[in-house]
Amino acid sequence: MGTEVLDAASQLDFSLMALFLRATLTVKIVMIVLLLASFWSWSIIIQKFINYRRARRDALMFEDAFWSGEPLDELYTRLGNSPRSALERIFFAGMSEWRRSHRSDGALFAGAQARIDRAMNVALGRAGDELNAGLAFLATVGAIAPFVGLFGTVWGIKGAFEQIAQSQSTNLAVVAPGIAEALLATALGLLAAIPAVIFYNKLSGDADKLTSEQEAFADEFSLILSRQLDRSS
Template sequence: METDVLGAAQQMDFSLLALFARASLTVKLVVILLMLSSFWSWAIIIRKFISFRAARREAETFDQAFWSGEPLDELFEQIGTRPDGASEKIFAAGMLEWRRSHRQDGNLIAGAQSRIERSMDVAITKESEKLNNGLPFLATVGSTAPFVGLFGTVWGIKVAFEEIAISQNTSLAVVAPGISEALVATALGLLAAIPAVIFYNKLSGDADRIVGGYEAFSDEFSTILSRQLDA
């Protein structure tokens, strides 16, 4: 009897597809959820790397144009009121409020400086939301995927022990296949969580540095406008 069980275990397929096919419905749902979470996490990671690189390139290009010595009014005319780049949007928001703060006689309306700064702060907040979009999902996957995988493992082991009780055979050859199927869920949970945590920390830091650059530019631009107001 034991020899027959060992022979059947040796002939059993332990590939990932075979383990998934033999798993219970609950474990299959957990595995599918973790795989979808992992694929979506990688899609966010790749998209963020591309968008962050474009944002840094756009900020560098705009900084060169801003500090080239060209008059700000001419630069604003070239950019327009609805630019595409984040740095350009922040600059455009400040320049629009600067022009709106002038009365018909050429004098400035009181409180122009604070309104200009608030306009640029609103533009920075919008760009910050775009940069951080999707990162909360990575944080959620990183914090919950191991526990979701553990749930699948616990459920799979429960089902395996139930099958052992029904078959009334406690040999390792009978126990091992069910446990290996259950452990796949934990492995996938870690596989989804580890990259999500690593790249969440990386991308969050990158987003903070990009937004910090926007804020630094806003402060410098406000200083330039403040000098003109004082003059």
């Protein structure tokens, strides 16, 4: 009898596709959701690495131009109305407000420094939103994917026990397929959650570093404009 049970169990297909096809509708939905979450997480991770690399490169290029000694008005004119990088947009916002703060006779409007700082803070906020876009999804996947997978596992084991009750048999050929299908849901949950958590921490650190560099540039630029305002007044 034991040999017959083992032979029957060995003839079962335990490939991932077979396990998915044999699963109940609820477990299939759970697996599909987890796979989609994993694919979307990886697309965000890859895109973020590309964006952060481009942001670092553009920041270095702009800082070289900014500290090259070129007059700020000429740099502003050269950028035109389409600044590309975050630092360029921060610079453009500050210079635009700087120019608007001068009357036609060359005198300054009151409160120019505060308006310049607010304009750059708005640009900083938008740059920060771009850097952090998508990271909340990674955090969500990392937090809930294991529980979604666990739900699929519990539901699959429930189905396995129902099959045992219907067949009134606890042999390996009856129990093994249902448990294997159920455990696949947990595996998919971990497959989605582990990379999401790892890269969320990595990308969050990179975003914080880029944001700190942008804030440092904004402070330095604000200081330069503040000296110019003091001289003008």
